[in-house]
Amino acid sequence: MLITGGAQQALDLVGRVLIEPGDTVAVEEPGYPPARLLFRSLGARVAGVPVDAEGIDVRAIPGSARIVYVTPSHQFPLGTPMSLARRAALLAWAERRRAVVIEDDYDSEFRFGERPLEPLQSLDRAGRVVYVGSFSKILLPMLRLGFLVAPASLGPALRAARRLSDWHGEVPTQAALARFIDEGLLARHIRRATREYAARHALVAEALAADDRLLPVPSTAGLHLCARLAPDVSVRPAPELAVERLEAYCGDAPAQAGLVLGYGAITKDAIPDGLRLLRSRMSAAPEPANPLP
Ligand SMILES: Cc1ncc(COP(=O)(O)O)c(C=O)c1O
Incomplete structure (x- = not known):
């Protein structure tokens, strides 16, 4: 395990070690x-690689992929968890192709529903997974603290x-966080924050479900919700409207119309007005x- 400057440095280190130009x-x-x-x-x-209701489409991963x-x-930004079957398929694929899977578990602590599935890292029997965690969501992004757990060979x-x-x-900062964890304060903070975020999540989820212009993506964890826009529905920007567009998260593929609504930095009372x-x-x-006559 390595303590890193956020998930981003963990990804950078794994990339520096494993990526050859052109990979x-x-x-x-x-x-x-x-x-x-x-x-x-x-x-x-x-x-x-497209993501469906079960997670990344393993069959669509290019054979040349090393990572x-x-x-x-x-799933960021849609919010759906990867199914167990898909996790197994991805691990089998990685083992067959001798590829590495980077599992970014950036906000799994805030859960409002069912028990989480096993991380890929614990299901992995072939040493193909690098697990990346972050304290940006559970505590503060400005702390710049995260970690990675890698197979011993790396x-x-x-x-x-x-x-x-x-x-x-x-x-x-690492020593202060270690003490915070040892004294049980992080666990207490997560319990309290989960109650608060669950209430915000419920307010936003109910509003999305009640509006037929939106098709919410089911999600019971984390600090944001995603909803696709019904066909031909558009949203006019406003300076005070701080929602992200799903298009911003689409790389080279055709943009998908939708909204990503974060509730990490807004109080419960301000949500209805928003x-x-x-x-x-x-x-x-x-x-x-x-309707047809
Ligand atoms: C998918 C994903 N990974 C990681 C992070 C956290 O990154 P970092 O620890 O570098 O702040 C975020 C934060 O928004 C995220 O959305």
């Missing part, structure tokens, strides 16, 4: 732009890459086609 790295489509941009900056050819980057516990190269890039990060504003900026749903 193919497969990423989810839609997916997390900072990962895609990082792999590209290291000389990789980045291939977007696959996925967000199984809460340990020396990853430690060498870490030394080359910044030696060891900020030890005082949703009212959103509704007022959305065009009307198209009239249903005339």
Whole structure:
């Protein structure tokens, strides 16, 4: 295990160690732009692979891919978990192709429903998975703290890459966090924050489900919800409307129309006004086609 400056440094270290210029790295489509941009900056050819209701479409991963980057516990940005069958298929694929799977588990702590599925890292029997975690969602992105758990064979190269890039990060912050964890304060914070985020999640999820211009993507974890726009529905931007568009997470594939609504940084009381504003900026749903006589 290595402590890193956020998930981003973990991805950077794995990329530096494993990517040769021209290698193919497969990423989810839609997916997390900072990962895609990082792999590209290291000389990789980045291939977007479609995601369906069960997760990444394993059959669509290019045979040339040496690395696959996925967000199984809460697909980013759609929010769906990767099914157990898909996890097994992805691991079998990685073993067959001798590829590496990077599992980015960036916000699995906040769950509002069923028990989480086993991470790929615990299901992996062939040493193909690098697990990446972050404290950005559970605590603060400005802490720049994350970690990776890699197969032992990658340990020396990853430690060498870490030394080359910044030696060891900020030890005082790491020591403070270690104490916070040891004293049980992180677990308490997660319990309390989960209650608060569950209430915000419920408010946003109910509003999305009640609007026939939106097709919410089912999700019971994390700090955002995603909804596709019904055909021909559009949203007029407004300076005070801080929702992300799903298009922003689509790489080279055709853009998908939808919204990504974060509730990590908005109070419960402010959510109804925000949703009212959103509704007022959305065009009307198209009239249903005339029924046949
Ligand atoms: C998919 C994904 N991975 C990782 C992170 C966290 O990255 P970092 O730890 O570098 O702040 C985020 C934060 O938004 C994310 O959405």
